[in-house]
Amino acid sequence: MILVNGRAADSVSAQDRGLAYGDGVFRTLRTEAGQPLWWPDHYAKLAADCAALALDCPDETELHAEVCRVAEAGQGVAKIVLTRGVGARGYALPQSQATTRIVLSAPLPDYAQDTAAVEINARWCTLRLGRQPRLAGIKHLNRLENVLARAEWDDPAIFEGLLCDDSGVVVSGVMSNLLWISHGELFTPDLGLCGVAGVARTRLLRAAGRRGIRTHIDRFPPAAILAADEVMICNSVIGLRRVARLDDKTWPAAGWTETLKTALYEEVD
Amino acid sequence: MILVNGRAADSVSAQDRGLAYGDGVFRTLRTEAGQPLWWPDHYAKLAADCAALALDCPDETELHAEVCRVAEAGQGVAKIVLTRGVGARGYALPQSQATTRIVLSAPLPDYAQDTAAVEINARWCTLRLGRQPRLAGIKHLNRLENVLARAEWDDPAIFEGLLCDDSGVVVSGVMSNLLWISHGELFTPDLGLCGVAGVARTRLLRAAGRRGIRTHIDRFPPAAILAADEVMICNSVIGLRRVARLDDKTWPAAGWTETLKTALYEEVD
Numbered sequence: 001m002i003l004v005n006g007r008a009a010d011s012v013s014a015q016d017r018g019l020a021y022g023d024g025v026f027r028t029l030r031t032e033a034g035q036p037l038w039w040p041d042h043y044a045k046l047a048a049d050c051a052a053l054a055l056d057c058p059d060e061t062e063l064h065a066e067v068c069r070v071a072e073a074g075q076g077v078a079k080i081v082l083t084r085g086v087g088a089r090g091y092a093l094p095q096s097q098a099t100t101r102i103v104l105s106a107p108l109p110d111y112a113q114d115t116a117a118v119e120i121n122a123r124w125c126t127l128r129l130g131r132q133p134r135l136a137g138i139k140h141l142n143r144l145e146n147v148l149a150r151a152e153w154d155d156p157a158i159f160e161g162l163l164c165d166d167s168g169v170v171v172s173g174v175m176s177n178l179l180w181i182s183h184g185e186l187f188t189p190d191l192g193l194c195g196v197a198g199v200a201r202t203r204l205l206r207a208a209g210r211r212g213i214r215t216h217i218d219r220f221p222p223a224a225i226l227a228a229d230e231v232m233i234c235n236s237v238i239g240l241r242r243v244a245r246l247d248d249k250t251w252p253a254a255g256w257t258e259t260l261k262t263a264l265y266e267e268v269d
Numbered sequence: 270m271i272l273v274n275g276r277a278a279d280s281v282s283a284q285d286r287g288l289a290y291g292d293g294v295f296r297t298l299r300t301e302a303g304q305p306l307w308w309p310d311h312y313a314k315l316a317a318d319c320a321a322l323a324l325d326c327p328d329e330t331e332l333h334a335e336v337c338r339v340a341e342a343g344q345g346v347a348k349i350v351l352t353r354g355v356g357a358r359g360y361a362l363p364q365s366q367a368t369t370r371i372v373l374s375a376p377l378p379d380y381a382q383d384t385a386a387v388e389i390n391a392r393w394c395t396l397r398l399g400r401q402p403r404l405a406g407i408k409h410l411n412r413l414e415n416v417l418a419r420a421e422w423d424d425p426a427i428f429e430g431l432l433c434d435d436s437g438v439v440v441s442g443v444m445s446n447l448l449w450i451s452h453g454e455l456f457t458p459d460l461g462l463c464g465v466a467g468v469a470r471t472r473l474l475r476a477a478g479r480r481g482i483r484t485h486i487d488r489f490p491p492a493a494i495l496a497a498d499e500v501m502i503c504n505s506v507i508g509l510r511r512v513a514r515l516d517d518k519t520w521p522a523a524g525w526t527e528t529l530k531t532a533l534y535e536e537v538d
Contacts, residue, residue, distance in 0.1 A: 002283050011280035012288065014271050014371050019281065019350070021412035022291030028358075053413070054420065077358070081288070084416075089297075089346070089375055091412065091419035091443060102283050106358055130463075131435060132399035134417055142411035143290035143360065144322070147353075148403055150360035151323065166400060174360060194399075 001070045002104040006062070016100055018083025021091065022141035024100070025049040027080045029199075029236045030112070031071040031105065036078060038236065039064060041199040046080065049138045055084055056099045063101070070105040075113075077106045077237055083141070111159070112237045118257060119244035120159035120233070124222070125149040125174065128166040131193040139196045149174045160233055162225070162246065165194050169219040176235040177201035180228035181256045185214040187224065200234035200264060207263030230254040240264050270339045271373040275331070285369055287352025290360065291410035293369070294318040296349045298468075298505045299381070300340040300374065305347060307505065308333060310468040315349065318407045324353055325368045332372070339374040344382075346375045346506055352410070380428070381506045387526060388513035389428035389502070393491070394418040394443065397435040400462040408465045418443045429502055431494070431515065434463050438488040445504040446470035449497035450525045454483040456493065469503035469533060476532030499523040509533050 002010050017023035027046050030037040043060050050057035067078050081102040087094035110116065127149045135142065149161055160173040172178050172195040179188040179201065186208045191197045208215050225231055231243040231251060242257040244250060271279050286292035296315050299306040312329050319326035336347050350371040356363035379385065396418040404411065418430055429442040441447050441464040448457040448470065455477045460466045477484050494500055500512040500520060511526040513519060 004283055010283055012283050014273055014279055014281050014350075014373065016288065017416075019285065019288045019352075020295075020410070021416050022410055023413060023416050026289070053417075079358070081283075083288075089348070089378070091415045092423075093416070093420050104283065109358070127403055130399035130401035130404075132414065134396055135399075135413055140413055141289070141291055142413045144292060144404055144409055144411045145401065146360045147286075147290055147292050147362070148322075151362050154361075 002102065003066050003070055005101050006066060012100060012102065013086045015086050016083055017085060017087045018081065018100060018141055022143070023053075024081060024083030024141045025053065025055065025139055026082070026141060027139065029078050029080075030108070031067070031076045031078050034068055034071045034073065036064065036067045036071070038199055038203065041203060042236070045139070045199050045202070046082070049140065050082060052138050053140065054093070055082060056097055057082065058099065058101050063103070066101070066103040070103050072105055072107060075108040077108055077112070079104050079106070081141070109237075118242055118261070119253075120241045121157055121245040122160045122162055122173070122233070122243050123153060123158050123247050125152050125161040125163050127152065127163065129163050129171050129194040131165050131167070133193055136194050137191045137197040139198070146174050159241070164222060168221065170222055170225060171195040173233045176233035176238065178225075178231070178233055179204060180225055180231040181254070182224075182228050185216060187216045187220060187228070190217050190219055198234070199236050200239065203264055204234060204240070204260055207260065207266060210268065211263060230256040232257055232260065234264070271371065272335050272339055274370050275335060281369060281371065282355045284355050285352055286354060286356045287350065287369060287410055291412070292322075293350060293352030293410045294322065294324065294408055295351070295410060296408065298347050299377070300336070300345045300347050303337055303340045303342065305333065305336045305340070307468055307472065310472060311505070314408070314468050314471070315351070318409065319351060321407050322409065323362070324351060325366055326351065327368060327370050332370070335370070335372040339372050341374055341376060344377040346377055346381070348373050348375070350410070378506075387511055387530070388522075389510045390426055390514040391429045391431055391442070391502070391512050392422060392427050392516050394421050394430040394432050396421065396432065398432050398440050398463040400434050400436070402462055405463050406460045406466040408467070415443050428510070433491060437490065439491055439494060440464040442502045445502035445507065447494075447500070447502055448473060449494055449500040450523070451493075451497050454485060456485045456489060456497070459486050459488055467503070468505050469508065472533055473503060473509070473529055476529065476535060479537065480532060499525040501526055501529065503533070
């Protein structure tokens with residue numbers, strides 16, 4: 001089911017700026033029994049991303065109700081796309097903006113089922129992310145780098161590709177954030193120059209703080225990953241997964257993924 | 270009038286990858302008496318951009334016919350958008366691609382009329398373009414940098430903003446390519462790391478070659494522009510314009526814009 005501006009529909013204007021320029025933001029989230037998981041975090045991120053692009057963000061209650069309307073009965077995935085709406089030709093912002101709001105659902109993919117293996121295999125991508133501090137961290141609709149990076153492999157045994165930026169530091173997975181444990185401390189790349197700062201990553205950083213796990217958010221070389229005790233990827237649909245293999249490097253489980261996975265799902269006021 | 274996959278329509282699927290990821294390319298071109306101007310150049314560029322993203326490019330004859338169908342009776346603008354079509358969720362390329370083809374027209378804007386002043390005022394943008402060699406030169410649908418740069422001013426006396434990349438070299442205008450003359454030779458930025466290599470720029474470079482004007486395509490600092498004898502911007506809709514003012518710097522006409530404008534419209538086998 002798809003809602004466009006609150007009405008059941010399957011299409012948007014061919015002149016929408018989301019299509020013309022990728023001028024918008026999105027969220028992909030998990031639903032359980034008709035309710036969005038981690039909703040306050042998702043709405044907060046959506047509002048922050050809208051603010052960064054000077055987009056009007058829809059009212060939280062209205063958007064929550066729409067996600068519930070489209071949600072699958074059991075477990076599922078919901079996607080929210082917000083664009084700057086239909087505009088005149090040209091890059092200039094429209095005189096009066098009317099955000100286009102698309103809310104849709106899909107069944108939970110096999111790889112995101114609770115029964116899916118917690119261990120995954122990854123590879124390094126050859127594509128290097130460009131650095132753009134004005135767009136970094138935002139889950140915007142300009143995702144051609146992700147499309148090109150994901151097209152680098154079609155081996156179904158490879159679950160995720162890891163990306164560096166053009167200065168050679170590690171950024172993230174193609175569809176996930178990256179974190180690792182070394183000597184009992186948590187490390188994750190700084191996303192001030194590129195990448196998407198996902199809600200699962202934010203929740204894990206908060207949870208680590210609650211548990212007194214020291215965290216480091218900085219620029220790290222690929223060698224930092226290879227030297228880690230345990231490497232993980234996360235996003236709102238798959239939750240947390242342990243990287244058991246990265247090209248030729250393998251890691252045995254060290255127990256951190258289970259600990260952090262429990263922490264990821266904690267709801268704390 | 271809008272054609273979507275050859276049929277009169279005003280909307281596209283809400284699940285089109287052009288909207289979801291900006292996964293596509295576009296062209297904006299001028300039409301005269303129902304015919305696209307510089308068609309062979311536009312189709313060649315569209316085909317090259319599609320190839321760079323592994324998109325299927327529609328047949329030339331079919332696309333030409335669609336542009337003619339939508340074209341205004343007198344002078345106008347046509348836009349062609351090609352996307353990777355509707356796909357399953359996720360960045361991976363669909364198993365079978367069906368390019369979405371949108372062709373639409375609009376009246377020629379006032380600023381593009383033959384009677385519009387050939388001199389324009391420009392400014393430097395503060396936004397710095399990120400560098401991504403895998404996407405550089407392509408007129409793809411990931412245009413948030415252009416949107417953010419264009420939002421830096423709303424003074425109608427400023428026609429264009431000039432952009433540097435994050436290493437400080439000059440790239441282009443927000444909606445145009447940039448070129449200048451120094452000591453009788455033509456200079457334009459290399460677009461191997463960012464920017465869009467437009468058809469008007471390609472035609473001007475070819476025309477300069479025909480006339481024996483030496484051309485330099487390289488990485489240049491902003492100071493190179495300020496030291497130029499004549500500075501110009503070009504695109505397929507506005508043609509060629511002389512930059513008479515760039516922030517506080519002004520230039521008197523040196524005659525090159527008229528010469529090159531004539532050359533731009535020459536049709537040579």
